[in-house]
Amino acid sequence: MSSTQSITALAQHENGSTPYQMITKLGHGGFGEVHLMESRLVPGFRVAAKLQLVSESNRSIVQKEYNIHKELSRHGHINVIHIFEMQETPMFYYLFMEFADCGTLSERLPPCIPMSPEMAQMYFKQLIAGLKFIHGLGVVHRDIKPRNLLIGSRDILKICDFGQATTFMQSGLEILLVYEGGTSQFEAPEVCEPWHRGPPLDVWSAGVTLMILQTKGVLWDSPHMECAEYRSWIEGTDLKKSPWNRMNKMLLDLLRKILTADVDQRLSLEEIEKSPWMRLSYGSTQMEHDVITID
Known part of the structure; x- marks a missing residue:
């Protein structure tokens, strides 16, 4: 047994x-x-x-x-x-x-092709809104990935599984964290350091999640320069090849600014919300004047 x-x-x-x-x-x-x-x-x-x-x-x-x-x-x-x-x-x-009755985000991925940009944007906006709420209460999730994102009725995304979560604020001040395990494909590169900030970890994992939705797969085993796929992403050597050459330029620019090893240069959740791709209204050539989130 x-x-x-x-x-x-x-x-x-x-x-x-x-x-x-x-x-x-x-x-x-x-x-x-x-x-x-x-x-x-x-x-x-x-x-x-x-x-x-x-x-x-x-x-x-x-x-x-x-x-x-x-x-x-x-x-x-x-x-x-x-x-x-x-x-x-x-x-x-x-x-x-x-109970979210429509399964996980990973189960929403089409079997052989990437998710449509419209649907990926809809789910990603909700993920960012949920993370803003969590971080606003001084909590970092530390295990964001499609299997930990449930889908309820009306396509509402819901963050679940707080087994790796911890607080990153004490007496109103941000504290540094130590690594306690996670899913290697979704981990930020700085987890190999003795101490690291909390919120950028979730930003990175959210970026990898968006990448999966638009490329149909995790493109590296771990975020280390010894990994050829990760190194080519960081160095930008394969951006003229598939799948990047088929991707919306605003989306690719957003991913490059989220999935950067430089924590100080990595976008915050607020900056992600204001990015051109997040304001892009699919089906129209116009961008939305306001960021759409689900409150």
Whole structure:
């Protein structure tokens, strides 16, 4: 029996320990599993439940994730998944969250071609709006990627999975962070340094996410100059080749300014919102006068 099968079997065994009834497994990862569950008290009310095995090592990790996510939910934003409650049973920690019924952003990618620029822009605007809200509360996500971006009804993007999140403000001052792991293809190059700023990490990961939407794939394994694909991006040696030569010039310019190894030159979220591509109205030759975000 695999570890994921074991978790599912154990969860079914203690299915009566929570106020929700298990419906089906939605996914799994190194953290554990996510299940769709339905309220025993309110028929039809469904939640996504993140399950992690009870252990001393997991306790503080899960509690930190819950505390951060709960504070974000207390303020609330349409582009951030809402968390309802945390429960500990003899076997599991449960995090009960809003269920986004249209899957992940990665599942929205067409099978063989890039996403249309119009749709990519729509989702990216929502991602930037959600990150502005999160950063405004002194939190950095540190694991932005298409699998951690859920899609709800009306194509509303929702940031989820705050397992790597942490605070970057203390007493009104920004503090530097240390590396605690992530997804190598989405990590910013400065994570190899002993200390680094928080917000630029999410900006970088958001840029890689946009790149994936418009190129149909991650173009490097890790952001180090030893990686040939990454080095060619930083040095700009292949920009006249596919897929860059087919890309909107305003979009390519935006990606170059987001995915720069120089943290001081990397665009902020506010600068991204004001960029020409973000103000471009597809279907029209005119650019919008105002930045469109979903509040």
